[in-house]
Amino acid sequence: MSSVSYHISNLLEKMTSTDKDFRFMATNDLMLELQKGSIKLDEDSERKVVTMLLKLLEDKNGEVQNLAVKCLAPLVSKVKEPQVEMMVDTLCSNMMSEKEQLRDISSMGLKTVIAELPLSSSGLTLTAGVCKKITAQLIGAMGKQEDVSVQLEALDILSDMLGRLSGALVSFHSSLLSSLLPQLTSPRMAVRKRSILALGHLVPSCSPALFSQLTEHLLTELAKGPPTSVTRTYIQCLATISRHGGHRVGEHLEKLIPMVVKFTTVEDDELREYCFQAFEAFIHRCPKEMSPHVATVTQLCLKFMTFDPNYNYDDEEEEEDDKMDVEDGLDEESDDEYSDDDDMSWKVRRSSIKCLEALISTRRDLLLSFYSSICPALLARFKEREENVRADVFGAFSTLLRQTRVGSSHHGIIMTRLDSGVSREEEPAVTMLKKQVPVIVKALHRHLKEKNIKSRQGCFCLLTELAHTVPGALEQHIPALIPGIVFSLTDKSTSSNMRIDALSFFHVLLLSHPPQAFQPHMQVLLPPVVACVEDSFYKITSEALLVMQQLVRVMRPQGQSTTAGGFDPKPFVKEVFAVTLKRLKATDIDQEVKERAISCMGHMVCHLGDHLGAELQGILAIFLERLKNEITRLTAVRTITLIAASPVKINLSSILSEALSVLGSFLRKNQRALKLSTLACLTALVTHHAATIKPAALEPVLSELPSLVDESDMHVSQVSVTLLTCMANACPSSLAKISSSVLPGVFGLVHSPLLQSSALAAVLDFLQALVLSKTSNLSYRQLLKSLTEPFHSAPSSVDSSTIHRQSYHSVARCVAALCSACPKETPGTVASFIQEVKNRGSPESARVLALLCLGEVGRSGSLGGSKEVQGVIVEAFTSTSEEVKTAASCALGSMAVGSLSEYLPFLLKEISSQPRRQYLLLHSLKEVISACPASSLSPHLESIWALLFQNCECPEEGTRNLVAECLGKLTLVNPAQLLPRLKQQLKAGSPVARSTVVTAVKFTIVDQPAPIDSLLKDSIGDFLKTLQDVDINVRRVTLVMFNSAAHNKPSLIRGLLPKVLPHLYRETQIRKDLIREVEMGPFKHTVDDGLDVRKAAFECMYTLLDSCLEGLDVLQFLDHVEEGLKDHYDIRMLTFLMLARLVSLCPAAVLQRLDRLVEPLKATCTSKVKAGSVKQEFEKQEELRRSAMRAVAALLAVPEVERSPSMADFANQIRTNADMASIYQSVQGGEGGGLGPAESMDVN
Secondary structure, X not given: OHHHHHHHHHHHHHHOOOOHHHHHHHHHHHHHHHHOOOOOOOHHHHHHHHHHHHHHOOOOOHHHHHHHHHHHHHHHOOOOHHHHHHHHHHHHHHHOOOOHHHHHHHHHHHHHHHHHOOOOHHHHHHHHHHHHHHHHHHHHHHOOOOOHHHHHHHHHHHHHHHHHHHHHHHHHHHHHHHHHHHHHHOOOHHHHHHHHHHHHHHHHHOOHHHHHHHHHHHHHHHHOOOOHHHHHHHHHHXXXXXXXXXXXXXXXXXXXXXXXXXXXXXXOHHHHHHHHHHHHHHHHHOHHHHHHHHHHHHHHHHHHOOOOOOOOOOHHHHHOOOHHHHHHHHHHHHHHHOOOOOOOHHHHHHHHHHHHHHHHHHOHHHHHHHHHHHHHHHHHHHXXXXXXXXXXXXXXXXXXXXXXXXXXXXXXXXXXXHHHOOOOOOOHHHHHHHHHHHHHHHHHHOHHHOOOHHHHHHHHHHHHHHHHHOOOOOHHHHHHHHHHHHHHHHOOOOOHHHHHHHHHXXXXXXXXXXXXXXXXHHHHHHHHHHHHHOOOOHHHHHHHHHHHHHHHHHHOOOOOOOOHHHOOOHHHHHHHHHHHHHHHHOOOOOHHHXXXXXXXXXXXXXXXXXXXXXXXXXXXXXHHHHHHOOOOHHHHHHHHHHHHOOOOOOOOHHHHHHHHHHHHHHOOOOOHHHHHHHHHHHHHHHHHHHHHOOHHHHHHHHXXXXXXXXXXXXXXXXXXXXXXXXXXXXXXXXXXXHHHHHHHHHHHHHOOOOOXXXXXXXXXXXXXXXXXXXXXXXXXXXXXXXXXXXXXXXXXXXXXXXOOHHHHHHHHHHHHHXXXXXXXXXXXXXXXXXHHHHOOOOOHHHHHHHHHHHHHHHHOOOOOOOHHHHHHHHHHHOOOOHHHHHHHHHHHHHHHHHOHHHHHHHHHHHHHHOHHHHHHHHHHHHHHHHHOOHHHHHHHHXXXXXXXXXXXXXXXXXXXXXXXXXXXXXXXXXXXXXXXXHHHHHHHOOHHHHHHHHHHHHHHOOOOOOOHHHHHHHHHHHHHHHHHOOOHHHHHHHHHHHHHHHHHOHHHOHHHHHHHHHHHHHOOOOOHHHEEEEEEOOEEEEEEOOHHHHHHHHHHHHHHHHHOHHHOOHHHHHHHHHHHOOOOHHHHHHHHHHHHHHHHHOHHHHHHOHHHHHHHHHHHHHXXXXXXXXXXXXXXXXXXXXXXXXXXXXXXXXXXXXXXXXXXXXXXXXXXXXXXXXXXXXXXXXXXXXXXXXXXXXXX
């Protein structure tokens, strides 16, 4: 400690030296000392250091002064309160000094101190004390009218303070307001501007009464009709307050809007600009309250976006499409005639367009009306003469396109859209946009050849958005766009960014349109792209290589023969090949360029390999080298995969054996992407080039495969098994070597509970390939034995627990696959299974497996109508074991799928005659309805339908749900006939029958497009009327169905939201008449019969947030969320999730309700369980608190949140309370990190 004091006193001594360099060095050393975290000063040293630094602020040397200011920052956290106050006092009094330099340096010092004041609760007393000192002095300084620079500095510092520490200044808010308002009429413009800024920072945390006082003041002053310059200031102030205070302005909008509208009629361009900026702020911050005024504001914007009194847009000239005239016209206009500096009308146009953009981006619900009103107006403004304004017009139109894309169903990869988009119904907005495409292109293609870079960039951004939003729409217009693209790529004056924009647009265009559209223009398109590939700037080269890759695809699309399509790529191959090869050979270039050169050349070899002749082997050798290089190996693996599968049949024999050994070594690497790409590459090589692969060359690969087949990574296992299948088909001799080491892994997968869908399909293919490959050591019998063995071992406690239910089904599928591969063996196998089921002495697991195997074999129809099998199944239904019964019902269903005519009548008869087995038999029927094609079910429709309706009022709920599922799936077979019948049943049946029918509708809603969709859309409204049903269970079931629709097919219910939401919200309320008390021995226990319905309602609300956000009135929605925050445990858990989701989707609305939401959150986070409670109660409470804390963490991630006094207070409480702080930390670090929605990427 003493050594530190000594060192510092030494430095202080040097600071008094007459030599400025000594002073400078000593101050610098002091700063370095203070920045060390470990240093601690005693009281004496503190005082001396502070005094010395304040003295140095008046030093004659400017550099020493600057250093002294920098020292203040670390000093604030090192010294005690009295020293900080002394610093602040001195700095404030220096601010009033006569010397200008001292004033400047002191104000810098004050800003430094303010930036360092602690926000944590421990330092709050210091912060509050210091702020009071500064504020009192600053208010005094502001009143000094005679010296403007003092006023400006004071206002600046106040803004800083209010921005960072507004909460600590609550007691000063009203005096600050009363001293800031008079400054708005100051004769100096700068003072007014800074006062507005300070007011902006004051607004978020001031009390509602003060906010009203401020707004009232502005309204009263504006009503007096002050001079225009003052009016401007007030309107500017309104816009700033709205931007900072957000939703608070909402309450005053009714009075504000007419006032601002009135001022747009004043002939003053700047005032109009500020009016539109105010509108824009209102739209962003209070979208709901602005709803009644949207039409007024839109009209004004449309009127003033064309406001250009000093220029006459000659319409006739525009109609003539004579390019030369237009270009001359543009040149004249930009010379001198209209660019007079006094013309401010462009500001009005610009601000009104910005205002429109705000409308488009906040009101997706009005998209269709925007297409009829705003879209044509924006298109007409593409001719705007002022480049900044034109850029904004393009920006606003791009926003319109983005909003259209967000709403339409395709956000996927561009390539898939070309074919899959056909079946989906088109969004009405997209249809309207398609009609506008010719107009857009006509308006834009003129700008694409302008000298002005900003305009061209705007055009390319807009066209890129258009290509993403409506893929394929530009096909007719490609000839019009090509000159513009070529111009931007070849023009000497074009900047590199411009070229990159043009190339990336061209890339999107190539991806989203068919190749034939570009073939006629190849002559024009190729040279500029080739020139860009040779450009010296790596970003241009890499973008150009992507384009080149697509152009290669255009020259000969995959699957076309050389002559087809009448386009011959031959003249272009040489040119493309030469530039790509140059980039491919270079090793001293950027990695991105290396990778794209490899990829581009790969596409050339794949599509045009037959044109490359002798060059081909050299290229393959380079690929092999790139494969060995760690930096480029992944790209090289993908490229070789592409070439291996090429329809051109490239001869790879020169590199095969070496490539295989390198690829084998990659299978050992930890990098998963590399492993998967390598397996795909090997599969392509084995499939297409098996004839040229020598068995020895496969050794390095074979030795690595067994370790990859493991349940720890199902995807890698699946791809590995697919490779093994290819080997079994192409080179069985190699496979024989490793079958003994690979098979245990494969059987391990089959017996794993994780094996499902595509991985299971891969295993089935492999086993079939294996049996057919006739490898001596793997017969049908051996495989069958290995598969079924684990199920026959005595059911010791260990074994039975290791066999998972899923693995029974997997093994049964495998057995059926083996049977279908070896039909001769089937009858014997079936007979042995039948014996197994009959044999009461065999273990349960073996009987269950035998039944499932019979079912799966029967599914392929290879059982025939064996009466014996039916008898076995019926007998199994009488078993005492539930597992055997369930297996029998699965087996019966599967067999019926295989031969309907044999089994279905039997099944229906059993359902009618055996009420005790109904549940099991309905399971079988469900399987039949789900798996059989519509054509084969049609003859039996009526009998099934009648039988189901006999059972739709079954007292057992589980059975009823099964009946409903069968009804729903049966309706999909013939929707036109059966859906109206379901609707009829709604009127006829009892409450139980109604609930069955509504549940059936839930099962007609599937997530893929289906023929029933259009019919459902028309009739779902009738089914949703059951939300008003008197029976509570029917209402609950309807909500579940509604939730399913909102989740899987939101388009069905979007139009019905206005009718449905009031009923939905009604179900979220706690109803006292449904709460009853039950006596349980000496205890009374309350039961809430309405809980399930409320839960279903809140689940619907959560789903609507994701699928129909634009159809919700978020503030009304929040009212019900707020109620839910005080409800039962399950509902609170749901509403916490909703709140976190809402924060990321519409933070403005949540901020508006913040003060009401904080209380329930606080109550949950601070609540404690009674001391004597059971363990479950503690766990429940803990989970609730964690869930609430996640919602709090999401709230605190929004920057403006802590400006709310109640939230700031709660945040401090969390920081200071160790228990809450630890929950907050764990939520932040773990699950809370990803509360926002993952941004969906366009993966091209």
